[in-house]
Amino acid sequence: MSVQNTIPLVYDNILTSGPDFHLQGGYCPDCDRYYFPIKESCMECLGSVDKADLGKRGIVYSVTTIRTRPPLGLPQPYSVAYVDLENVPLRVFSLMDPSEAGQYCIGQTVELKVAPLGLNNNKQVCLRPYFRSISSPQETDRMS
Amino acid sequence: MVAIIGVGIIPFGQHLERSIVAMAMEATLAALKDANIPKGTIGACYFANAFGGMLFGDTTIGQNLTAAMGIRKIPVVNVENACTSGSSAYYLARHAILAGECEVALVVGSEKMCVPDFGLINSGATELDTLLGMVVPAGFALRAQRHMYEYGTTVEQMAAVTIKSRAHAALNPYAQFRKIETLEQVLNAPMIADPFTRSQCCPIADGAAALILASDNFAAKYNRAVTIKSSVLTSGFYDNQADITHWDTDYYTANLAYEKAGLGADDIDLVECHDAFTFSEILHYEALGLCPEGQGGQFVASGQASLGGKTPVNVSGGLLSRGHPIAATGIAQIVELVTQLRHEAGDRQVGNCRTALAQCMGGDKMGDAKSCTVTILSK
Numbered sequence: 001m002s003v004q005n006t007i008p009l010v011y012d013n014i015l016t017s018g019p020d021f022h023l024q025g026g027y028c029p030d031c032d033r034y035y036f037p038i039k040e041s042c043m044e045c046l047g048s049v050d051k052a053d054l055g056k057r058g059i060v061y062s063v064t065t066i067r068t069r070p071p072l073g074l075p076q077p078y079s080v081a082y083v084d085l086e087n088v089p090l091r092v093f094s095l096m097d098p099s100e101a102g103q104y105c106i107g108q109t110v111e112l113k114v115a116p117l118g119l120n121n122n123k124q125v126c127l128r129p130y131f132r133s134i135s136s137p138q139e140t141d142r143m144s
Numbered sequence: 145m146v147a148i149i150g151v152g153i154i155p156f157g158q159h160l161e162r163s164i165v166a167m168a169m170e171a172t173l174a175a176l177k178d179a180n181i182p183k184g185t186i187g188a189c190y191f192a193n194a195f196g197g198m199l200f201g202d203t204t205i206g207q208n209l210t211a212a213m214g215i216r217k218i219p220v221v222n223v224e225n226a227c228t229s230g231s232s233a234y235y236l237a238r239h240a241i242l243a244g245e246c247e248v249a250l251v252v253g254s255e256k257m258c259v260p261d262f263g264l265i266n267s268g269a270t271e272l273d274t275l276l277g278m279v280v281p282a283g284f285a286l287r288a289q290r291h292m293y294e295y296g297t298t299v300e301q302m303a304a305v306t307i308k309s310r311a312h313a314a315l316n317p318y319a320q321f322r323k324i325e326t327l328e329q330v331l332n333a334p335m336i337a338d339p340f341t342r343s344q345c346c347p348i349a350d351g352a353a354a355l356i357l358a359s360d361n362f363a364a365k366y367n368r369a370v371t372i373k374s375s376v377l378t379s380g381f382y383d384n385q386a387d388i389t390h391w392d393t394d395y396y397t398a399n400l401a402y403e404k405a406g407l408g409a410d411d412i413d414l415v416e417c418h419d420a421f422t423f424s425e426i427l428h429y430e431a432l433g434l435c436p437e438g439q440g441g442q443f444v445a446s447g448q449a450s451l452g453g454k455t456p457v458n459v460s461g462g463l464l465s466r467g468h469p470i471a472a473t474g475i476a477q478i479v480e481l482v483t484q485l486r487h488e489a490g491d492r493q494v495g496n497c498r499t500a501l502a503q504c505m506g507g508d509k510m511g512d513a514k515s516c517t518v519t520i521l522s523k
């Protein structure tokens with residue numbers, strides 16, 4: 001039995017089925033526009049939106065670390081980022097691997113992981129998607 | 145055109161024993177006294193409050209205020225628009241007068257936030273971003289980090305916003321934080337969200353502020369009246385992959401307000417802007433055209449945003465030092481502009497202040513603001 005069958009996911013319809021999780025979002029073929037999370041209708045044409053596999057890799061566009069008392073049972077500290085996805089023109093807000101909190105840089109390539117992390121609004125442990133590093137930053141020189 | 149003929153404000157901070165209505169009434173009485181009109185003159189009331197429903201289960205509080213003051217029968221509109229709740233109420237009141245629905249309108253914002261476990265504000269408990277750990281400081285910290293990366297903006301430049309804010313607030317008896325802070329103190333305060341220390345995040349507060357707006361006709365007999373040159377309210381662009389160092393919503397709203405007023409950034413003698421975090425103020429300098437894009441850090445570090453500088457910004461202390469009782473903030477900004485334009489600001493008076501601008505932003509949706517207001521006033 002997979003872990004996803006016993007622990008609720010933090011938000012419905014944001015992942016393709018495992019075990020190799022990808023982000024799942026929406027795509028409007030008429031407007032050639034992607035959404036994450038999927039929407040009931042396209043915000044441009046108001047037509048229906050298809051499910052779309054958004055892949056699992058991206059590049060950090062910006063990142064910060066929250067060091068104050070965290071919400072939702074998240075670890076202290078925890079990092080969050082905007083990640084530009086590799087396969088589709090979409091920037092997503094994302095949690096980062098707590099074991100690497102504070103170590104991320106703009107330009108770094110990251111990959112999706114899914115694991116129990118923090119609590120949901122019912123105060124239950126839940127699965128959250130987060131990104132973790134798979135390479136050193138591409139442009140660390142610009143950060144110094 | 146529409147004019148402001150009365151302003152009222154109470155000191156921002158903790159008012160643990162006072163209700164939303166009690167604070168609103170004190171600010172309203174001060175504004176009525178300032179305008180020298182009886183309560184019966186008020187033809188409409190626009191009341192702003194953002195958190196009363198969530199924290200206390202109180203809604204339609206505007207009528208609780210007017211009923212308590214024996215102000216009867218008039219239209220009362222309750223406004224919630226995040227941090228622009230107060231400035232949106234003002235926007236609507238001006239329209240009521242422009243439409244000829246009333247001669248005099250009361251605008252009042254009152255907020256009580258100092259309750260146990262208030263925590264960090266988020267953008268809605270069931271939104272995916274919130275569930276993935278988005279809190280308000282994080283949204284601005286992400287913008288700051290990208291700005292540092294693209295333009296070389298430094299933590300010292302951001303700290304300069306707090307240092308300036310405290311120095312200004314020391315001159316404002318209505319501000320919450322009135323002690324001078326040094327660079328070391330700002331940078332060594334506990335880290336909230338990189339690169340913001342606690343000193344770089346605005347405090348929550350209780351407080352209230354009020355305005356009396358009147359038609360040109362009614363205001364003609366007031367030599368302390370201040371004219372509203374323009375007042376705009378917009379909502380977000382909600383673009384994905386937008387450049388977060390160039391906030392389109394902010395630029396668009398500022399330009400619209402300049403266009404409607406027939407004025408430009410060079411005409412502005414004083415700005416009150418939405419400095420919820422140090423870096424937000426830096427972004428607003430750029431969007432308001434006070435300095436070239438990317439140079440907001442240098443603008444503040446070189447003293448150009450200080451009292452006596454090129455364009456003094458947040459001489460009241462702003463959100464960072466005056467405090468940020470959400471729905472009172474947008475109105476408090478206008479109270480400051482009116483006080484300055486009347487040359488009644490005492491120690492913090494901006495010399496030769498003739499035209500002034502207030503900018504406010506609220507909410508978070510898809511990485512964008514949900515609302516933005518800019519108003520330009522002149523004497």
Ligand SMILES: [Zn+2]
Nearest residue numbers: 028031042045
């Ligand atoms: Zn579409």
